[in-house]
Amino acid sequence: MAVKSKTPYTLQRRKVVQRILEDRGDAAVVTGIGNAVHDVASANDDPKNMYLAGIMGGAAMVAFGVALAQPKRRILVITGDGELLAGIGSLATIGVEQPKNLSIIVIDNQAYGATGNQHTHTGRGVDLVGIAAASGFKKTALITTEAELEAELPRIHNQPGPYFAVVKVVSKTSPRINAPKDGTYVSRRFRAAVTGESA
């Protein structure tokens, strides 16, 4: 069930991620698998980026662990709808724990982009924002336009969280870029950058 490019959405994923990361300050970023890795890496390959290049369903909880360990720093999750769905129970765990410094941004193209653009559940009636709210996220947003994105930026970066937003984007595939993919390298680089210690 391939998604046709005719969706009502116009935001471009790469531009959205670039815009969000422009204002990141000293935030640490954890990405989900697939397009999110390339979106974040293409914006700026920062040592405070942890690319989870091969795991489905783990990005939110990795970021949660960092958020507990680094309570003064903002932690952003940038991931896709399929990746989040594979670990959706994490939202309930995070909703109960209420980490103030965690923001989850789902770049939702309503398709499994890496495996042939099959529909994910978000293209068929599943409302991730509603599930996040039901899980105890007090700040949630659905972003479909540039104006909405601009309005949400301060909340993404500064409002006491946990914060959750879905950004609906066109389902066009973006070019992959050469993101660092060695896990021992990115993990140690990240840890040194956010803690100031060597591993």
Place this chain on the structure above:
Amino acid sequence: MATKKKTDWSKDVFKVLKKADVQQIAYVPDAGHTSLIKMAIADNAIKPVSLTSEQEGVAVLAGAWLGGEAGALLMQSSGVGNVINMLGMANECRFPLLMLVTMRGEWGEFNPWQVPMGQATESVLEASGVIVHRVDEPSEIAETVEAAAKLAFEGGRMVAVLIGQRVVGFKDWTK
């Protein structure tokens, strides 16, 4: 990557599944299974079930069997790591279970993160009591699935067919 060859084995496998009276096909999408999934969706006699996580599929197929239908679970090797606990149910009740697993993390893999799970797939399945048939020749996939379906549905066993990455091809990082 030989696209034509890929379509061919999928067609034959689909025929085998139809012949085995498979009526529910549960899957987490994977590039290697794309054609098979498309055929399942296009076939009115088959109920395709798209999952959020592979463990759901083991449970769905337990229900299918309880209700008198046979099913198959399609996934990538990484998904095998999500089903181990749920396999305990299939094992304990001796539910037939047919799994078609496309391999990652081996032949020509470009993503290092896939390697640990890919290398552990076969041993983890065997540790869970699943009978594993591995196939690396496109021409042998359909007959392997046919044998596995018999072993699953007639022999009442959990059987996984691992389709080597050599067959499904490897992704190009730059694409």
Place this chain on the structure above:
Amino acid sequence: MAARRKITLDRRKVVGQLLKDRGDLLLVTGLGAPTWDAAAVGDHPNNFYLWGGMGGAVLTGLGLALAQPKRRVLVMTGDGEMLMGVGGLATVAVQKPSNLAICIIDNQRYGETGMQETHTAHGVDLPAMAAGAGFQTALTVYTAKELSAAIPVLHSQPGPVFIDIKVTDSPQSMTLPPRDGPTLKHRFRENLLGQI
């Protein structure tokens, strides 16, 4: 988040009422107390009890509902079991099985491991999650009156329907149904299909 309301319903009585006029209902229970509840009300060949496979009850119900579209299928499970496979709600909602009903006997506790609180004791709202997943009908039941209204929904309203019944955490006697998996499977299939 659900408004905090007083919880008074007794799980055993709730389940008794749910299953009183079960007709030819097919029942799948999640591991732990819902299984003891169903057995206490009366063992039945149309019951399939999960004694393990935590997180799998709803999906087992889905596979069964797809295979038996003319029969009503009820999944009765606990809040902890539901949370462990909560992504399954999205999978069910996308499939829209009109004969599937899900009922959570929600005591807000992990009953089998020492009554620790689950996420539903801390604001996680399962019916709202189900609604977010795409369920058209997703309700919370606190009172006997709401329960009476919910029972016909579970038995006959076009599904998938999701009902969370808040019950007290008071201890119950354990009534254990057969626990041998192959026996349960054979009994269920033989009764339903005339074959094992």
Place this chain on the structure above:
Amino acid sequence: MVSKKSKSWHWSQDVHQLFKKIGIKQIAYVPDGGLARLIERVQADKSMRSVVLTTEEEGVAQMAGAWLGGQRGVLLTQSGGVGNCINMLSMMQECRIPLLSLVSMRGEWGEQYPWQVPMGQSTIPALEAAKVIVHHVDQAEKVPETVEAAAKLAFDANRAVAVVLSQRIAGSGGQG
């Protein structure tokens, strides 16, 4: 060792003290009967943050984040939960991130419930297939020293390590 044999001693006391000594700050778990006393102790300890999970794989991911953020954590799980973690464990392997976990066994010594047996019997082979180093312990007195050794292997030698506590120690646990 003498004090350990006194009636009131429970291994969870020493393990809790060990956690404090080695600076454990995050504890992630799905509740379990065999680990209940340890969980009660760490929950009461304000120097650690305990997190209840919906499923155990969340805990593996959380432990990765804890280490990335400069803290040490421990994952507590029942053997069944191990079967939910296998794919997530590949991240620890690929990034060589330390992981200390305590696994309380079901489906082995004196098990009364058949459904626990398949996963219980595959717990150790599955962990080993996922390249987790396994320390199996079946006497309560030996739990603290085993956890201490495992913690060193995890946090000093950067490995994924599981201390598997035999059902012989915990008893057969709950009914389910």
